[in-house]
Amino acid sequence: xxxxxxxxxxxxxxxxxxxxxxxxxxxxxxxxxxxxxxxxxxxxxxxxxxxxxxxxxxxxxxxxxxxxxxxxxxxxxxxxxxxxxxxxxxxxxxxxxxxxxxxxxxxxxxxxxxxxxxxxxxxxxxxxxxxxxxxxxxxxxxxxxxxxxxxxxxxxxxxxxxxxxxxxxxxxxxxxxxxxxxxxxxxxxxxxxxxxxxxxxxxxxxxxxxxxxxxxxxxxxxxxxxxxxxxxxxxxxxxxxxxxxxxxxxxxxxxxxxxxxxxxxxxxxxxxxxxxxxxxxxxxxxxxxxxxxxxxxxxxxxxxxxxxxxxxxxxxxxxxxxxxxxxxxxxxxxxxxxxxxxxxxxxxxxxxxxxxxxxxxxxxxxxxxxxxxxxxxxxxxxxxxxxxxxxxxxxxxxxxxxxxxxxxxxxxxxxxxxxxxxxxxxxxxxxxxxxxxxxxxxxxxxxxxxxxxxxxxxxxxxxxxxxxxxxxxxxxxxxxxxxxxxxxxxxxxxxxxxxxxxxxxxxxxxxxxxxxxxxxxxxxxxxxxxxxxxxxxxxxx
Numbered sequence: 001x002x003x004x005x006x007x008x009x010x011x012x013x014x015x016x017x018x019x020x021x022x023x024x025x026x027x028x029x030x031x032x033x034x035x036x037x038x039x040x041x042x043x044x045x046x047x048x049x050x051x052x053x054x055x056x057x058x059x060x061x062x063x064x065x066x067x068x069x070x071x072x073x074x075x076x077x078x079x080x081x082x083x084x085x086x087x088x089x090x091x092x093x094x095x096x097x098x099x100x101x102x103x104x105x106x107x108x109x110x111x112x113x114x115x116x117x118x119x120x121x122x123x124x125x126x127x128x129x130x131x132x133x134x135x136x137x138x139x140x141x142x143x144x145x146x147x148x149x150x151x152x153x154x155x156x157x158x159x160x161x162x163x164x165x166x167x168x169x170x171x172x173x174x175x176x177x178x179x180x181x182x183x184x185x186x187x188x189x190x191x192x193x194x195x196x197x198x199x200x201x202x203x204x205x206x207x208x209x210x211x212x213x214x215x216x217x218x219x220x221x222x223x224x225x226x227x228x229x230x231x232x233x234x235x236x237x238x239x240x241x242x243x244x245x246x247x248x249x250x251x252x253x254x255x256x257x258x259x260x261x262x263x264x265x266x267x268x269x270x271x272x273x274x275x276x277x278x279x280x281x282x283x284x285x286x287x288x289x290x291x292x293x294x295x296x297x298x299x300x301x302x303x304x305x306x307x308x309x310x311x312x313x314x315x316x317x318x319x320x321x322x323x324x325x326x327x328x329x330x331x332x333x334x335x336x337x338x339x340x341x342x343x344x345x346x347x348x349x350x351x352x353x354x355x356x357x358x359x360x361x362x363x364x365x366x367x368x369x370x371x372x373x374x375x376x377x378x379x380x381x382x383x384x385x386x387x388x389x390x391x392x393x394x395x396x397x398x399x400x401x402x403x404x405x406x407x408x409x410x411x412x413x414x415x416x417x418x419x420x421x422x423x424x425x426x427x428x429x430x431x432x433x434x435x436x437x438x439x440x441x442x443x444x445x446x447x448x449x450x451x452x453x454x455x456x457x458x459x460x461x462x463x464x465x466x467x468x469x470x471x472x473x474x475x476x477x478x479x480x481x482x483x484x485x486x487x488x489x490x491x492x493x494x495x496x497x498x499x500x501x502x503x504x505x506x507x508x509x510x511x512x513x514x515x516x517x518x519x520x521x522x523x524x525x526x527x528x529x530x531x532x533x534x535x536x537x538x539x540x541x
Contacts, residue, residue, distance in 0.1 A: 028249045028256075035071070035257030039233050040264050042184055043121040043315065044384075046286035048226060048265075049272040052203035054212040056266050058226050062435070063262050067230035069432030070395065071254040072418055073402045073425075074234035075246075080405070080414040083492045087234075087398055088333055092494050094401035094408065097338065098477050103397040104333050105473035108326045110390040112359050113469075115319060116150055116367045117383045121287075122315035123149035128288040128308035140285050150367045153319065158360045161323040162351050179314010183307055184264050187287075190294040191271020199297070201274040227439040228388045229265060233257070234398070246416045287311070327355040337485030339476060344486055382458065385443050386465050392440045393470065399433035409495060 048055040077090040085092070085100075087107060092100030126149060127140035139145055195201055203209075233254075243249050272281075272290040282289075288308055295303045331352040334343040345354045369379040405412070406425045418424050444462060446455040 028243070028253050031243060031250070031253040032257045032260070035233050035253065036260050036264075039067070039230050039257075039261050040180055040184065041229065042180060042187070042268060042287060042311070043118065044226075044229055045265070045269045045272055046276075046281050046290075047384075048269045049276065049286065050278055050281050051212070052273050052278065053205070053207075053209040053270070055269045055273070056210050057212055059229075059262050059266050059269075062226045062230055062439075063258050065431045065435030066227050066395075066439075067233065067258050067261070068254060069399070069428050069435070070230070071233045071258070072251065073399060073429050073432060075250055075254075075416045076414055076418050077398070077402055077405075078234075079246075079416045080409075080412050081495075084332060085491065086329065087394060088329075089494075090405075091397045091401045093496070094404040095397070097494075098474070099397060101333065101338050101477050102470070102473045103394045104330065105476075106390045106394040106397075106469070108330045108359075109362075109469050109472075110387055110394070111322060111326045112362050113366060113383055113390065114387045115154055115322075115363045116369075117380055117387065118315055118319055119150040119153055120146055120380050122153065122312050122319070124285055124288060125308045125312035125315065128292070129305045129312070131302075131305060133292060133304075136288075137285065140288075147367055151364060154323075154363050154367075155360060157319050157323045158356050161327075162347060162353055162356055163349055175314050178310050179312075183291075183310055183314070184268055186307065187271050187291065187294075188264070188267045190298060191274050191290070192267070194271075194294060194297055195274050199274075202277045203270075203273045227435065228384075228391060230261065231391055231395075247419070250416060323356065323359070327352045327359060330355055332491060334484075335486040335489040336491035337482070337489070338480060340481075340484055341486075382461055382465075386462060386469075389440060389443045389462075389466050390469055392436045392443070395436045396433060396440065399429050399436060403429045403433070412495075 048058065051058065081089050081093055083089055086104075088100045088104040090100075091103040123146045124140040127145065128136040130136045130139070243253070271294075272286060275290045275293045276286050280286075280289075288304075288311070291307050292301075292304045295301050295307075328351075330339070331344065331346070333339065334352075334355075343352070343355055343358075345352070347353045366383060369382065403425055406422050418428055420427065444459060446458045
């Protein structure tokens with residue numbers, strides 16, 4: 001879901017924003033690698049391995065209706081509105097600060113909720129470092145062991161993050177490669193070698209199994225989480241301005257990265273399905289079990305603890321680097337006047353100390369679910385689905401904003417612009433919006449393939465946590481006060497705010513913004529082409 005490279009980029013900039021990067025001349029190949037690293041993660045593969053060959057359909061569906069639309073739409077938004085704020089800026093330009101704050105808060109709270117699930121996978125990986133497979137399996141299922149690891153590592157990560165970017169950036173440098181890319185290659189090579197060598201797979205290899213049985217509604221519930229596999233590529237959209245001929249090369253990079261990500265996910269999932277029977281798949285253990293079985297078959301059982309350590313390193317490095325990123329983004333929004341001064345406190349290293357502490361207490365509270373609920377797997381599934389729901393809420397707002405801005409600000413200069421005019425935006429943005437809404441609805445239904453205890457308790461907890469998370473930003477927004485805005489805040493006004501102030505200035509009232517900003521308001525494109533479906537579409541030279 002979240003990559004180390006992506007997190008490091010956010011931390012170094014100190015915010016979640018679409019600011020212009022300092023580097024120039026990114027190659028198509030370089031952008032492909034950045035996007036692959038941003039989305040590829042192995043921890044969720046067992047959840048899709050339950051579906052066997054039909055997982056291919058779900059991966060392709062999510063790529064067409066989510067991954068590609070996110071990448072292309074975010075590129076237009078990031079280049080059209082490059083000021084600070086990221087998704088807060090984009091949604092605010094379309095729907096105002098209330099929904100913008102909701103989108104930004106969803107991004108923050110989503111990653112906060114993701115931490116326990118990500119660390120759960122790390123705890124299981126640590127358990128499998130032992131050479132005793134039976135002991136490892138027992139330890140990984142121990143709720144108190146998992147809780148201890150989650151809380152210990154997270155609070156340590158918070159302490160490290162509070163000391164600034166320099167204290168933890170080195171930890172993340174190789175985390176994505178060592179903890180994700182290399183294990184993925186090993187998983188795929190061994191899994192298909194196991195099959196090619198003549199061993200009987202644990203799934204039926206028949207092309208008719210690729211299309212899911214839609215008569216069984218439960219077959220598509222668990223697959224809703226697959227959308228979160230592809231989340232995060234919107235962050236790399238900020239680099240589109242540094243790609244030569246972005247109208248041609250950026251889509252090539254996106255399509256190539258999407259293809260590579262789909263191949264890794266599909267082949268990795270099938271590799272697990274070949275080795276681990278569907279009825280025995282466990283969301284937190286099956287990836288390690290698959291590695292163990294493959295290594296035994298290959299006669300290198302001694303490698304199991306090594307791969308477990310690599311996976312743990314990848315997860316833990318991601319946690320450490322992502323503790324500081326979203327909190328820095330929320331800090332910028334807070335300084336703009338949307339959260340009380342309490343949330344704006346920073347230490348000598350410039351880190352949002354109070355936000356970090358609040359985030360840590362939320363993680364602690366959610367982690368206790370591992371003790372209260374019937375099994376670690378139940379808590380893992382609830383928090384995973386809650387993460388999907390909140391992240392999809394942000395994406396629904398983002399896609400809606402992109403479509404709306406084509407009408408409200410048609411002449412805005414967009415260095416990268418989705419081709420096809422308004423119809424093109426409706427096709428691509430509409431596909432992403434429809435896919436996000438569909439996955440959002442399915443995320444509330446208990447999956448029949450995974451034991452979650454009482455389904456009514458499961459749904460009740462999920463709905464309750466969702467309502468609380470969505471209500472909080474509206475409460476903060478309703479209670480906001482003028483003195484919440486920091487005196488040195490440099491968050492630029494939204495375009496519609498500048499227009500209103502410019503109109504006031506034109507009527508004789510004192511202008512509230514510098515005169516140099518007036519000329520940038522919804523400025524016409526320097527190069528346009530007429531469209532039969534709307535006004536002009538901005539293009540690069």
